[in-house]
């Protein structure tokens with residue numbers, strides 16, 4: 001009964017749906033279609049500029065593999081972020097929010113490729129801890145700065161401050177957010193730009209453009225409703241932090257971006273939602289996609305692009321205003337199977353040409369639109385990097401039994417973290433991976449055990465720990481989805497290689513994939529998409545690979561905030577013996593002591609979920 005409710009609340013099983021689902025090519029072939037100039041083969045000596053975006057500086061350019069080489073600028077960029085509890089009006093309706101430096105979204109953190117970042121986070125809330133994660137930053141040799149409470153640190157208690165230090169070894173667009181349960185849903189979110197080269201030229205960088213679902217209730221109330229009866233419908237959708245509201249209350253406006261005719265723009269699209277996945281477009285303008293997450297790709301054109309939670313697409317478009325309308329709608333549409341939103345208008349923000357009065361656009365949407373709740377399939381990395389097919393065959397070619405992560409649930413369980421376990425009305429949804437829901441211990445993060453050389457944590461099943469002791473080998477993961485809801489899977493510490501995924505077959509379950517000598521051919525080993533979030537299709541499967549080249553404790557989880565709260569995650573403990581804890585041990589101990597004493601002091605809310 002309740003599982004049925006869960007289903008209907010997060011999926012629409014329209015009979016017509018099946019007819020519009022396209023089949024996905026398993027091996028996309030790349031045909032360059034960009035009309036924009038690509039600056040190839042640039043290296044030392046050329047200067048980065050509007051007609052030479054492939055250049056960077058010194059020996060670094062778009063041809064540099066940022067996974068193995070990056071500049072050391074010697075520059076440290078510093079930011080101070082303070083989290084406060086206050087009332088804001090993103091769409092005109094008052095909401096009690098938890099925000100950064102009094103603003104929502106938080107400040108755009110900007111640095112150059114190779115810079116060091118030093119970011120101080122002060123918790124000025126009263127009743128919650130927090131920890132700040134820098135999404136997509138791989139934290140080379142700095143895994144203790146990944147900001148995942150219960151894995152890489154203890155939460156920062158109210159009144160305390162913690163400084164995160166890491167180098168921007170990658171470049172592109174991203175975001176940062178709290179990893180303390182689903183707290184970021186109340187506003188602890190901001191975007192990041194790491195300036196670097198790109199695979200096509202443009203004139204002007206418009207900056208980041210976060211798109212998110214938005215709930216009028218406190219995220220703590222929405223999260224508790226989600227675990228009882230499935231994800232509730234969002235009240236609205238915000239673009240760059242603003243929106244009109246559907247009730248026609250005052251103080252509402254569309255976010256507006258000015259354009260100058262003839263210029264080519266870079267727009268950094270970022271899905272910062274807790275539950276929704278979107279298709280987005282700008283009327284009368286075609287996007288050229290140049291980067292996915294932190295990975296530059298061969299440019300391709302698209303009128304609509306898909307963004308799962310956590311994903312970024314850097315796109316270019318030229319303000320060529322063929323229709324001469326002056327104002328154009330930017331559109332974002334929540335996709336069936338990718339969450340629900342009361343705002344179904346699609347027209348969510350405005351782009352305005354200089355010399356034209358700002359007005360509600362009369363522009364029309366491109367009809368080159370196919371609904372989808374699965375990844376873009378034309379993402380070909382610009383730097384060619386193959387994955388060892390031989391190694392995959394050795395591991396999976398015989399019986400497919402290795403490294404399978406079976407995502408099952410949601411099953412209804414008595415919440416073991418609540419006091420009133422006898423009360424069956426408190427049965428909550430929990431997801432399992434290979435039968436276990438992740439549940440971290442805020443007071444005993446994995447890295448604390450490592451720094452104390454205390455191995456007892458390895459026996460704690462609910463930490464969902466997978467050890468990867470060998471250096472520089474391929475780790476392959478076949479992820480199976482035993483339920484008709486898609487999950488955006490996010491990995492910390494690496495850009496993974498997406499070797500393949502089942503077609504989008506909702507609502508028909510596909511048989512669990514078992515790889516044999518024959519069907520391994522269907523995977524892409526040549527130059528697969530690399531990124532840090534990929535969709536696990538509903539009822540389907542996803543195959544990921546990464547190299548064990550970054551010692552640390554790395555979370556991999558569903559980025560639907562309700563789902564990771566309900567246990568959908570694992571930790572990879574990569575090359576534990578090489579994790580450098582020396583620089584953080586004193587800090588970690590001090591912060592953990594402060595956390596424990598505050599947590600047991602009566603001011604904290606209860607921990608009644610995974611903690612993530």
Ligand SMILES: *[C@@H]1O[C@H](CO)[C@@H](O)[C@H](O)[C@H]1NC(C)=O
Nearest residue numbers: 034035036037038051201264
């Ligand atoms: C691309 O570069 C060529 C040669 O420099 C130039 O003639 C052409 O106009 C450029 N195209 C665009 C779209 O900028």
Ligand SMILES: *[C@@H]1O[C@H](CO)[C@@H](O)[C@H](O)[C@H]1NC(C)=O
Nearest residue numbers: 085086096098125126127128
């Ligand atoms: C925010 O303030 C409200 C009103 O004072 C309070 O009820 C709530 O607990 C505070 N939230 C946090 C996380 O401190």
Ligand SMILES: *[C@@H]1O[C@H](CO)[C@@H](O)[C@H](O)[C@H]1NC(C)=O
Nearest residue numbers: 108206207208209240256257
């Ligand atoms: C979104 O807002 C940020 C912060 O104000 C700004 O830097 C950026 O340019 C805006 N993005 C667009 C596309 O207008």
Ligand SMILES: *[C@@H]1O[C@H](CO)[C@@H](O)[C@H](O)[C@H]1NC(C)=O
Nearest residue numbers: 104105240241242254255256
């Ligand atoms: C657009 O969003 C940015 C970031 O929130 C904000 O600074 C700016 O004021 C907004 N502009 C409008 C017109 O809403």
Ligand SMILES: *[C@@H]1O[C@H](CO)[C@@H](O)[C@H](O)[C@H]1NC(C)=O
Nearest residue numbers: 394395396398399400401402
């Ligand atoms: C599957 O193959 C692996 C390696 O080839 C082997 O270690 C394992 O025992 C096999 N499992 C089964 C169930 O046959």
Ligand SMILES: *[C@@H]1O[C@H](CO)[C@@H](O)[C@H](O)[C@H]1NC(C)=O
Nearest residue numbers: 444449452454455456457460
């Ligand atoms: C190791 O961790 C466990 C908690 O899992 C704790 O009970 C034990 O005291 C620790 N051992 C040492 C030597 O600190």
Ligand SMILES: *[C@@H]1O[C@H](CO)[C@@H](O)[C@H](O)[C@H]1NC(C)=O
Nearest residue numbers: 406407408409480482512513
């Ligand atoms: C995954 O788990 C579900 C639920 O326990 C089970 O029905 C299914 O057979 C499992 N699938 C695989 C491939 O192990």
Ligand SMILES: *[C@@H]1O[C@H](CO)[C@@H](O)[C@H](O)[C@H]1NC(C)=O
Nearest residue numbers: 127128129220604605606607
């Ligand atoms: C966080 O603060 C909210 C609002 O005060 C409260 O409802 C919730 O229980 C707190 N959660 C934790 C884990 O402290």
Ligand SMILES: [Cu+2]
Nearest residue numbers: 487558560563
């Ligand atoms: Cu999920």
